[in-house]
Amino acid sequence: MPGTPSPSPEGSVAQFLGPCAPARLFPPVPPIPDWARLEPNRPRPRPRPWRAAGGNSSALSWRGGSAPSWAAPPVRIAQAPPPGGHVAQQQDGGVRSVTEEPPRAPRVPRPARAMVTEQEVEAIGRTLLDAAQPLPARFRALFTLRNLGGRAAVEWIGRAFGDGSALLKHELAFCLGQMQDEAAIPVLISVLEDTAQEPMVRHEAGEALGAIGNPDVLDILKRYSQDPVVEVAETCQLAVRRLEWLQNNKEKPSTTPYLSVDPAPPAEETDVAKLREILLDESQELFDRYRAMFALRNVGGQAAVLALAEGLRCGSALFRHEIGYVLGQLQDEACVPQLTAALRSRAESPMVRHECAEALGSIARPSCLQALRAFASDEERVVRESCQVALDMYEYENGAQFQYADGLCKLQASS
Ligand SMILES: [Fe+2]
Ligand SMILES: [Fe+2]
Numbered sequence: 001m002p003g004t005p006s007p008s009p010e011g012s013v014a015q016f017l018g019p020c021a022p023a024r025l026f027p028p029v030p031p032i033p034d035w036a037r038l039e040p041n042r043p044r045p046r047p048r049p050w051r052a053a054g055g056n057s058s059a060l061s062w063r064g065g066s067a068p069s070w071a072a073p074p075v076r077i078a079q080a081p082p083p084g085g086h087v088a089q090q091q092d093g094g095v096r097s098v099t100e101e102p103p104r105a106p107r108v109p110r111p112a113r114a115m116v117t118e119q120e121v122e123a124i125g126r127t128l129l130d131a132a133q134p135l136p137a138r139f140r141a142l143f144t145l146r147n148l149g150g151r152a153a154v155e156w157i158g159r160a161f162g163d164g165s166a167l168l169k170h171e172l173a174f175c176l177g178q179m180q181d182e183a184a185i186p187v188l189i190s191v192l193e194d195t196a197q198e199p200m201v202r203h204e205a206g207e208a209l210g211a212i213g214n215p216d217v218l219d220i221l222k223r224y225s226q227d228p229v230v231e232v233a234e235t236c237q238l239a240v241r242r243l244e245w246l247q248n249n250k251e252k253p254s255t256t257p258y259l260s261v262d263p264a265p266p267a268e269e270t271d272v273a274k275l276r277e278i279l280l281d282e283s284q285e286l287f288d289r290y291r292a293m294f295a296l297r298n299v300g301g302q303a304a305v306l307a308l309a310e311g312l313r314c315g316s317a318l319f320r321h322e323i324g325y326v327l328g329q330l331q332d333e334a335c336v337p338q339l340t341a342a343l344r345s346r347a348e349s350p351m352v353r354h355e356c357a358e359a360l361g362s363i364a365r366p367s368c369l370q371a372l373r374a375f376a377s378d379e380e381r382v383v384r385e386s387c388q389v390a391l392d393m394y395e396y397e398n399g400a401q402f403q404y405a406d407g408l409c410k411l412q413a414s415s
Pocket of ligand 2: 170354
């Protein structure tokens with residue numbers, strides 16, 4: 001099947017055990033199942049990773065699709081080295097070990113463990129900060145840092161907020177939120193407070209503060225719930241509701257197939273028609289509509305995808321951009337026309353067009369390509385850059401690359 005690499009067993013083993021191992025936080029493309037060889041036209045499940053989350057919680061999330069069982073749990077970052085494991089010295093003096101567990105593929109051996117040095121983290125951080133690098137390479141460096149986690153990674157990510165790319169900066173904030181490392185709180189607050197930062201960046205900083213889950217930021221979030229920039233205000237309102245929900249519900253939001261840290265817990269309702277009704281009802285509170293959104297995502301299936309896609313025509317740019325994000329997670333081709341229409345609409349908010357572009361890159365079907373290529377030179381910088389990054393995602397999804405977050409792998413291969 002074109003675009004579905006099938007590395008040799010030896011190749012897989014070498015990649016798992018080689019120096020690239022610690023950065024291999026995304027699983028390899030699984031072997032082609034027999035049914036796919038026999039029925040090449042049958043749609044194949046595409047639980048492809050894009051954004052991984054977890055950081056110090058050591059879990060990965062999958063922006064594009066649910067975490068496949070053969071990859072769970074992909075990474076463990078332990079405080080003490082496992083027997084026979086390698087350890088990494090962190091900048092704060094702590095020692096941690098990086099352990100990967102193998103995918104389900106039977107030919108893959110025991111978890112790989114390898115060393116990540118301060119110098120390597122620094123080199124990846126420098127790639128992230130280097131404006132001369134192509135944006136997709138800087139994105140990959142960012143996700144490598146996010147997957148590595150730890151104080152040094154948080155610091156390197158925090159240093160990039162002076163960049164000229166709103167797209168990159170909003171992704172920095174997203175990653176810091178997904179890492180759920182409280183060390184990131186000060187920089188996120190400063191970004192939220194900085195009105196010179198683009199609304200999309202401040203929005204993501206507010207959302208990240210909610211994602212980290214520390215109630216100490218409640219007062220700040222309440223203050224910015226009244227921000228004149230509506231995307232920032234709505235984000236902070238949601239983050240306040242999330243933190244209050246966490247306080248009132250001793251347990252964290254239930255585990256979902258998508259291990260991302262979402263701005264609202266999924267609704268308990270699972271009926272698609274009822275969830276759709278709440279989702280599209282603009283008289284409902286935004287938090288409840290978000291809860292319906294994440295419940296629909298978790299239920300999945302084409303009816304849920306199409307209900308979500310209807311949300312691209314609802315009020316609130318923030319709401320529509322989150323719909324785009326969720327559709328990117330779902331990776332269902334059924335919503336390509338709606339995503340493409342939103343990307344093409346110059347009347348649409350750039351934040352929404354950006355998220356729709358990335359969703360198309362995550363879905364990564366040929367039907368996504370034309371619009372991504374057409375808008376890779378859009379006059380709106382954030383749209384243009386999103387399409388460029390999305391095309392890189394498309395290439396990753398359809399190619400033989402071992403992992404998306406390949407910063408460490410590239411670094412070690414070049415040394
Ligand atoms: Fe966002
Ligand atoms: Fe985004």
